Amino acid sequence: MTPMNQFLLVYRKLLSFHGPQGWWPIVNQRSFSGEYHVGAPRGEADFFEISIGAILTQNVAWKNVDAALCRLKRDGLLDPDSLLSVRADRLARLIRSTGYYNEKAKKIKNFLAWYRGHMANYAAISAMDTHALRQELLSVNGIGPETADSILLYALNRPVFVVDAYTKRIFARFGILSGGESYSEIQELFHKHVRPSVGKYNEYHALIVAHGKDFCKKRPSCEQCCIADLCIKRIA
DNA sequence: ACCCAGGGTCATA
């Protein structure tokens, strides 16, 4: 009997301990197979709102992003044409709560320029190959690997695993990773060991973030942690 | 008064 895939084992433990996280469009219904149905983003509006959210949430708590998105909606600005025409300083003021607001206002403008430029409209994007699309996103100044993959997974329903600092920290703590691996090396491991599934990748990343905030912080507190038995470097 | 949050870019060696 082969030992259970560690990546799947951790997924199951995190899911049963924390429960479904309800990140971007999720229905949260259990199917008979035990999978979660993820509400696929439908159309340009979902794609756009999730992409802007992915940019705004860089290195900041989601709560602050939600407030900013609400302000943009309130002023009727959360669509491509409005955000293209709004002045950068007004945009920055509206997204103040997300921190780095001047940088992020530029990033949003850069994303929009790409979106409206060189044939990259929604129909073209939807038809694009995932790898080519990822390269396109990475070419936008302000969109790095994690944001690009978040957009691919959560806004465009592509089976791409999103790696973040928690992922590295948690998996290094029980010896699957050394801690020195690159983003793409870690991503390849997940792609290899977790069968491609938009729903599972969606939930897994959200669970890792939830777990990281509660337990596997920089100053860890492994008591009551559902994967404490897997931790090699257990502190306190 | 710290520390951290659903990162990324740029300059430097």
Add this chain to the structure above:
DNA sequence: TATGACCATGGG
């Protein structure tokens, strides 16, 4: 390629 400075608010 690998660090370090920088961006900056809000909550604990």
